[in-house]
Amino acid sequence: MTLSILGPKPWRSARENHLHWQDDHVLTDCGGGQEGVDTLNLRGQFVMPGFNDAHVHLGMAAADELAVPLMGVSSPEEMQNVLRRLSRINKPGEWITGGGWDHTTWPEKRFSQRQQLDAVAPGTP
Numbered sequence: 297m298t299l300s301i302l303g304p305k306p307w308r309s310a311r312e313n314h315l316h317w318q319d320d321h322v323l324t325d326c327g328g329g330q331e332g333v334d335t336l337n338l339r340g341q342f343v344m345p346g347f348n349d350a351h352v353h354l355g356m357a358a359a360d361e362l363a364v365p366l367m368g369v370s371s372p373e374e375m376q377n378v379l380r381r382l383s384r385i386n387k388p389g390e391w392i393t394g395g396g397w398d399h400t401t402w403p404e405k406r407f408s409q410r411q412q413l414d415a416v417a418p419g420t421p
Contacts, residue, residue: 364394370401372408376416383417391421 364382369375375397382392399407 359393360395362393364392365396366394367396367398369397371403372412375408376412379413379420380416383420386420388419389421392417 364378366375366378369378378394379392386392399405
């Protein structure tokens, strides 16, 4: 199928107010009105090509599901409390991973230190 859409700025050719595509490809030749081409007049309405990126990196998605969500943790001490609770549940030597915290919202605006994490979860990588 080939379709030419007559519409307004900003999606138009340098020559005319046409957006033209064939099958699933937007074409740069936007003359419009060619023989055998259906034309849809949008009568001044806005049209914008869509972008859909529906994919996932499976390994990372799985790791994220297993990680501790630390969004909203307001200080290194609060992070320590979360890790302390998890280290009591986890087996010795079992990894604890997490992410999503924003150290710039913490009082000292610094990253937590390894020593702070080791203090509450010794022997836990």
